[in-house]
Amino acid sequence: MNTDQAFELLKNAGVTEDVCIKTVRRWLRERKITYDGGQRKSGFILDDTDQAFQLLRDAGVAPSMGIPIVRRWVREGKIQHVSEGEHLKDYLAKESSSSLPIHSPAEDKLIRQLKAKMKAQEEHIKGVEELHQSSVNTLIQQRNKLNKEIMNLEMEKQKLQQEARKLLKENLDLRNELLKLKEEYSKGRQTDPEKTRIVPSKVYDPRPKLGLSRTADAKEILAGYKTLLKMTHPDRGGDAALFHFIKKDYDLFRSSLK
Template sequence: MNTDQAFELLIEAGVTEDNSIQTVRRWFRERKITYKGSGQDTGYILNNTDQAFHLLKDAGVADSTAVQIVRRMLREGQIEKVGSGIQKPTYPLKESASKPLTNRPSDLDMMIRQLKVKLKAQDEHIKGIEHLHQTSIARLIQQIDILKKDLMKLEKEKSEFQMETKKLLKENIDLTNELLKIKGELFKGKQKDPEFEEKVHTPSPSHTIDYRQKLGLSKMASDKEVLTRYKKLLKITHPDHGGNASAFHFIKTDYDQFRHSINMK
């Protein structure tokens, strides 16, 4: 089993990515795994269930979880055979210590071969670590790219929402201004009526319903809702805020009358 296959085994076992990387590096140093793949190897195969169980245990996986994973791997053909249950894992044995140099050519040749084997193993070890490091960087870059795309999508949705809000606000302001314009014209016409003052200050029995109709509210709207709507209109039409003085006076008169009618209840 190579480094890529060992990493995938630990990830499937629920080990975190950081712990998986550290464990794979340690296994590689201890010669429990080898490096052979190109970074895309899948379908790892272990010798037996004992080896798989001991590897998972060595990585800190709980016994019950390790047993379940080993059974699944055996069913899926990722383990060659069932072990005895007590067998310890077998890994490549460490090479014996070098024999002292002698003057015999055969001994020198043997030592050279051993040194070459060690150098090759060290080179593969370094390559395995470098590959594992590059794989981790590639994963991080991929995650960053996904987060950037999500961020861009959210920014776009936010911009569209703001544009839609501004559009609705503008339409609301235009409708309000149109309503105020109409009310202002009505107010000017009523000022010419000699009976205007009497009509304004003498509320009829159905005057409360008239207020709600004027404001476009439901007949069931509460007094608080009517007052709130009048306050908003007063703020918009106030001359200090660039509003129409005539419309402001008209709305202020209605507002004062409605508030007086509430107090009289």
């Protein structure tokens, strides 16, 4: 095999150009190939697969790449015979022995530093995870507290709604009472004043007019009158005639208490 054939073989095996040049020069020194003085002769043909494995091993091609290359060369007819595989065993044994890592002191130091960094990172990650869990627990407590406050607000809301309905009912009752008094006043103006004149009496009972129960005392009756007087007062936009009618009824009740 000459230098041109050796170059072609190495390039066909995927060896870089720089490695090809160094390998061919070494093979020339070791007289594994010949130099034809510039006469180019390409197209290498190997005797058998052992020769192919030996050349690839000598060129530094790994078995994981060399074995598929030899198979391809056999299919392409670049190898004349398939041998027993003695060089293949040596080829594979070299890779197994070279696969054991041998570290220098500097590499050992670098490995220790990397392990220390990895340990520090693991501790940092652990601390972050603990902080995250603590934050989650705090958020859960805050959520439970907010849910409790929401429930309390809902209860207060229901209570306020009940009170509002109660006040609305009382307001409607007062309005109906005012309408009733106004109607009575209107009827009284249309009749003879002498017939409608209210005579003070010890047994006068205004509680039905005011919408009070029969058990209401004098203070409650007076309070009911005062509420109506405030609502119908002309200074507050009320009806003057209705105000005077209620005032007259109020005075009548007060006189009955004497």
